[in-house]
Amino acid sequence: MAKGVTARSENYSQWYVDIVKKAGLAEHSAVRGCMVIKPYGFGIWERMKEELDRMFKETGHVNAYFPLFIPKSFFSKEADHVDGFAKECAVVTHYRLKNDENGRGIIVDPEARLEEELIVRPTSETIIWNTYRDWIKSYRDLPLLINQWANVVRWEMRTRLFLRTAEFLWQEGHTAHATEAEALNEAKRMQKIYAKFAEEYMAMPVIQGTKTESEKFAGALETFTIEGLMQDGKALQAGTSHFLGQNFAKAFDVKYLNENNEEELVWATSWGVSTRLVGGLIMTHSDDDGLVIPPKLAPVKVVIVPIPRPSEALNKAVENIRNTLLKGGISVEYDDDDKKRPGFKFAEHELRGIPIRIGIGPRDLEKNQVEVARRDTKEKTYVPIDNLHEFIPQLLEDIQANLLAKAKAFQAENTRYADTFEEFKNILKTKGGFVYAHWDGTPETEEEIKKRTKATIRCIPLDNPLEEGKCIFSGKPSTQRVVFAKAY
Structure with missing residues (x-):
């Protein structure tokens, strides 16, 4: 067990918090219910974002951006939608501050009240469909396949880093279609993309299904979901895709002229995943020694540690190894901090979940080899330096496959x-x-x-x-x- 990390068997919830904080992923902020995502944690989210964004664009979607603030009146146009989010909304009522005349610091200027309150975006269906009314006029404008990467505010009182916070990062797709069949197929297609990403990149097996009437998205006719199983036996909703029918088209009067010059209402979908995926990754693979990251999503795939400390000869050898791996698209970090002992560094990088650690010392140089340790199984082996360009990529694939196989076995054993x-x-x-x-x-x-x-x-x-x-x-x-x- 890593120093300072609670054992899963002792307290799973505290184990999770320890991993998030001690691996340098995130921390609580000065704003209650919100988090600061630290560079290493954001690096994992960036890798997720890169792969998802590529998958979206390969299926014809393009990115756009819509306002953070939504007029309150927009929410009242779709009754089920507002009912679903009313208790979670943060509301902007004023637009100016001023110095208190009685010397009590800064106060809200009572004369600066907005004519209409603004809702801080909990989701963007309303503002986007109000915009689509101007963008869609003819069948030639369809399908409209838009995604946005954004932040969202849902006022949560009981929060947990990555899994449930008042503000979080996500992507939300919003598409418009000429027919019911096209929209329904789009919602199903995005569910499959999420499932493919979860299994192939997160190494997290999921069940694909539909939500019940009481569990579906507010304003949707059908909600498709992917559900993962965490190591404590609890499920995690990892992504959802919604068939919205014509509800938002009716609410915002979004119509198009078909090929017969007849006016019809548009059909809609929306779909999204969030930084909650980082929490899912942690709970699917990590152990009592710290974080375990599937190689495909690791910000750093290989860390090189000099033994016992850096030297001119070691630095030169490491530079050659590093350049060789970088040419193969493998991210590498060299830990040349001479104030820390190798054993401390080993534990630190194990805690951070870096998939592969390479140890190299003077004796290794004499034999033209390095020690390679994999994070998932802790197995170590000696590899000729000249073979690293082939060995490391294959080992990364093996680690990725092993993590998925292990997670699938766990899910099967616990179904x-x-x-x-x-x-x-x-x-x-x-x-x-x-x-x-x-x-x-x-x-x-x-x-x-x-x-x-x-x-x-x-x-x-x-x-x-x-x-x-x-x-x-x-x-x-x-x-x-x-x-x-x-x-x-």
Whole structure:
């Protein structure tokens, strides 16, 4: 166990906080409920952003940016949407400060009240669809495939770094289509892109499914989700994609002339993932020695440590190794701090989750070799320096594959089936994980199960087979199992 990192078995919640802080990812800010993302943590988010942005653009999406402030009246145009976000909104009421005449410092100028309050963006459907009214006139303007990278404010009272904060970073896609089928296919396509990113880059297996009526996005007709399983047996909603139907087109009067010169309402989607993915990455792979980062998302893939300390000969050899790896697109860090012992550095870089550590000393130079240690399994091996250009890329692929295989095995081991409510409660109490169980399809039963167990329906899996059964709670007929879990 790394110094200062609580064991997962002792206190999982504190273990998570220790990893985030001691690995230098983020810290609490002076603003209650908000966080400061430190350079190393932001580096992971940047890698996520780069890959997702590439995937979006490969499917025809382009980036734009819309205002942070949204007029309050926009929210009242879509009733379900405002109901879903009303309790989380931060509201701007004034536009000026002034010095207090009684010497009590800066105060809000009471004469500077806005004619209409502004909502700090909790999500952008309303401001974007108000804009789309001017952009969309004809079928030739469709489909409109827009994404934006932005910050969002949802006023959370109980926060946790990366997983739930009052302000967070995310991307939100907003697309407009001529037909229902096109919009529905877009929502499903983005769910698949999120699932592909989670598995291929985060090495995090997910279940793809749809949300129940009570769990879907406010204002959506259908919400598609990807759900990951964390090491404590809780689920994490890692990304959602929403089929919005024509709700926002109706609210903001967004119409187009079809090929027959007839006016029709536009069909819509929205979809997003956030910095919560960083939290998901931490909880999927990390251990009691610190952070573990899949190589494809690691800001630094290789760290080189001189043993016992830097020297002119070592520095020259390291420079050659570094240049060789950089040419192959592999990010490298050289820890030449001569004030720290090698053992301290090893523990530090293990805590930071750098996928590969290379150790090199005078004796290694004589043998033209280095010691290579992988973070995921802690295995070490000696590799000829001349072979590093082939060995390191392959080892990075092996680490990536091993992390995914390990996470898949964990998910499989912690996916269970329950046929009675007693069995269901016992699984949640003693084991956790994903629980497949029959549900009668009513929100009343869904809510009662949540009240009694704190477990929610994470999704109705897309690959769900039809299976006759009885609801675990009500005993009423059911045609398929849904996925329950306690969740973040």
